[in-house]
Amino acid sequence: MYNFKDIEPYQLSEEIGKMEEERDELKKKFDPRVEELAQKNQEMYSELERKRDTIKTDKEKLEVTIHQLDQERNKDIKKTVHEVSKSIGEIYSVLLPSVNARLNPLYDAE
Secondary structure (H helix, E strand, C coil): CCCCCCCCHHHHHHHHHHHHHHHHHHHHHCCHHHHHHHHHHHHHHHHHHHHHHHHHHHHHHHHHHHHHHHHHHHHHHHHHHHHHHHHHHHHHHHHCCCCCCCCCCCCCCC
16 A cells, blocks of 8 residues: 655745756757667667577577488488398398308498
8 A cells, every 4th residue: 555645736836947957958969860879779779689689589490390301311221221121131140051151230220
């Protein structure tokens, strides 16, 4: 709960008037070109932030796509290794009936 008994409305209005006069005097001393330059810089900053956000989202999308492509590639490699291993086994079993051959990958694709 706020206590408004200690607030003097006339004193506050005088303070507001003094502050407005001070603001008006500062406006007279202020160079308008500086304000324009600051506004342009603010616009450029906002544009750069927007571009940065766009780049971040694009980067995340690319990372997801790369991960998916890696998974597909690894799946295709496993399938190919299995098929080649099967074919090698069949070839060697025809050439040498008592021999069984297979292809062992050097690494385990995820």
